[in-house]
Amino acid sequence: MNTFELDSTYVADTYARFPVEIVSGKGSVVVDSEGKEYIDMATGIAVNTFGLCDDKWVDAIEKQLKAFQHTSNLYYSSPCARLAQLMCEKTGMKKVFFSNSGAEANECAIKTARKYAADKHGEDHYNIITLTGSFHGRTVTTLAATGQDVFHTKFKPLTEGFIYCETNNCEQLIKLADENKVAAIMLEPLQGEGGVNPLNKDFVDTIAKLAAERDIIIIADEVQCGNGRTGKLYGYMNFDIVPDIISTAKGLGGGLPIGATMFGEKTCSVLGKSDHGSTFGGNPVVCAGALNIFERLDDKCLEGVLERSRYIFEALTGAPGIKSVTGLGLMIGVETERDAGEVIADCMKNGVMPIRAKHKVRLLPALNIPMEQLETAVEVIKEAANSNR
Numbered sequence: 001m002n003t004f005e006l007d008s009t010y011v012a013d014t015y016a017r018f019p020v021e022i023v024s025g026k027g028s029v030v031v032d033s034e035g036k037e038y039i040d041m042a043t044g045i046a047v048n049t050f051g052l053c054d055d056k057w058v059d060a061i062e063k064q065l066k067a068f069q070h071t072s073n074l075y076y077s078s079p080c081a082r083l084a085q086l087m088c089e090k091t092g093m094k095k096v097f098f099s100n101s102g103a104e105a106n107e108c109a110i111k112t113a114r115k116y117a118a119d120k121h122g123e124d125h126y127n128i129i130t131l132t133g134s135f136h137g138r139t140v141t142t143l144a145a146t147g148q149d150v151f152h153t154k155f156k157p158l159t160e161g162f163i164y165c166e167t168n169n170c171e172q173l174i175k176l177a178d179e180n181k182v183a184a185i186m187l188e189p190l191q192g193e194g195g196v197n198p199l200n201k202d203f204v205d206t207i208a209k210l211a212a213e214r215d216i217i218i219i220a221d222e223v224q225c226g227n228g229r230t231g232k233l234y235g236y237m238n239f240d241i242v243p244d245i246i247s248t249a250k251g252l253g254g255g256l257p258i259g260a261t262m263f264g265e266k267t268c269s270v271l272g273k274s275d276h277g278s279t280f281g282g283n284p285v286v287c288a289g290a291l292n293i294f295e296r297l298d299d300k301c302l303e304g305v306l307e308r309s310r311y312i313f314e315a316l317t318g319a320p321g322i323k324s325v326t327g328l329g330l331m332i333g334v335e336t337e338r339d340a341g342e343v344i345a346d347c348m349k350n351g352v353m354p355i356r357a358k359h360k361v362r363l364l365p366a367l368n369i370p371m372e373q374l375e376t377a378v379e380v381i382k383e384a385a386n387s388n389r
């Protein structure tokens, strides 16, 4: 059997895959089993921060891999400690818990916010307000946190204590905070899976104000929009808000699985010994790679993100067949007159690989995608949006 047949026979049927088998890649070019090349505008859903097989990242990983690949969290290891130090120094957060995925990073954030509120305000202070259109993960609790009904119906009962506020509705947010005992407000500074929906400034200001007045924990889910993706180190830095907890994952590892939950002043001593844990969390190989990625997310890199972003916005906004372009940095949603699926299929045919977010074409290229490749990709996307209308 070939890979397609093996996969559809033996791999659980949870993914609608493109009929493409990836065999290799370098930088922003992905190669399939037929030898066809694609310009990567998806980076494995905002994971391959500096593209495929980036030399410096591979070197960092190889070096650690040859020293030792894993030790449990019963012992110390330097990559994990150094990564935590750098993340704290660059954000002003105080401590980090490492896990393996975005969902786990959010689970840890939720546990911490609930323990903080229970310790400080009483055990009935467990409610967490999340936003419509949000996405926080696939575990039973992070599904409950996800503010989209479609994710809730099949797996009830979900974890209790999540309340949904319409995104950007300040009045409703205040009402929900008045009527419930609220431990936390959880938000994606830029919603990804929900359709690359920006939050408006007033709404974020209202969250910050409510949180300060009522000692409500702010959780920023930076799993997708963090780690340089929006042109700032973290997405929240585009707003006037300081989270008490930041969860992140995807792009942090540059291609290997990692989750991280960062705690600020208020929350850094909430979790104590044996309150939380992970066998693989803080894995030295993964952390050595992440440390290399994080060290390189400097001002110059972020300027490059903004420059590429401006190019995409200018080229696509108002182009024939394109209704809107939303997002920040290199996390962009393109709303097309044609069905997004058809536009993506045409792009793939023509050697460009974007993905989708709800009814939009979503662009998540490597932060260092060469301008020439970006220009080619944008032309192909424009053409696809404008053909067969």
Ligand SMILES: *Cc1c(COP(=O)(O)O)cnc(C)c1O
Binding pocket: 100, 101, 102, 103, 104, 106, 135, 136, 137, 138, 188, 192, 193, 221, 222, 223, 224, 225, 249, 250
């Ligand atoms: C992808 C994503 C998650 C879930 O991450 P996994 O690594 O798939 O568990 C959570 N929150 C946001 C905002 C995401 O984009």
